[in-house]
Amino acid sequence: MSAIALDRLLQSQGFGTRRQCRALVAAGHVCVGGETVLDAQRPFDTAALQFTVRGEAWTYRERVYVALNKPPGHECSRRPSHHPSVLELLPQPLRERGVQPVGRLDHDTTGLLLLSDDGGFVHAQSSPRRKVPKRYLATTHDAVDAQLVARLLAGVCLRDEPQPLAALACEAVGTHRIMIAVDQGKYHQVKRMLAAAGHHCVALQRVAIGGLCLRSLALEQGAWCYLGESERALLGGAVAAGALSPGPAGTQA
DSSP: OOEEEHHHHHHHTTSOOHHHHHHHHHTTOEEETTEEOOOTTOEEEOTTOEEEETTEEEEOOSSOEEEEEEOSSOBSSSSOSSSOBGGGGSOHHHHHTTOEESSOOOTTOEEEEEEESOHHHHHHHHOGGGOOOEEEEEEESSOOOHHHHHHHHHOBOOTTOSSOBOOSEEEEEETTEEEEEEOSOOTTHHHHHHHHTTOOEEEEEEEEETTEEHHHHTOOTTOEEEOOHHHHHGGGSOOOTTTTOOOGGGSOO
16 A cells, blocks of 8 residues: 555544644644654555554554444434434544444344444445344343244244245243344344234344354443454354354353
């Protein structure tokens, strides 16, 4: 990758307009390789470039891919209606560079959420045509039983859907909890499927997308991390054998 002037580099990473980035440099807030740089036009090779802004360490990334353990009470929107945006859980530079959620989780649904400023990635991951399996841990108001599991595996009819929708995999993991995998990407699908089977969903957590599991990321609620190439490669994978295990205490897998 060719060298880029420091002010343009900082702008691309979400640290403000070029004028704001030049002001950061002039104020001595930017260090590269341990050196305070005062020349905003000084070029740097961006490959594996590390720098600090106001003492906080950053690595140059042409595009960012983020996994977030979404807490309840947040909307997956840049313009939320009734609750804070999930974007408020990310650092300002990530928000400024246009990171957006990949798909949506309801404000009360928790778990694995992807975000990126790569439009192609967001579109590809959001497309229902890819049929990427997503796995959820659902808590129901009434006790679950074998009949519920059988109905979900056989398929249930939803309003405005021409064909019954069936779970890819499903099993009870507690008296009032069920693990379910789907790949159709329909609106409020898991909650609607449970309702069609006669059960009210009182809590829902997404625990995996493809072969990428929330448990493997070890994120507390509200925490986030960058995804590398190897982790992104898992997103198109099938649900792994034994993947319906709820994990420690059944909280995330």
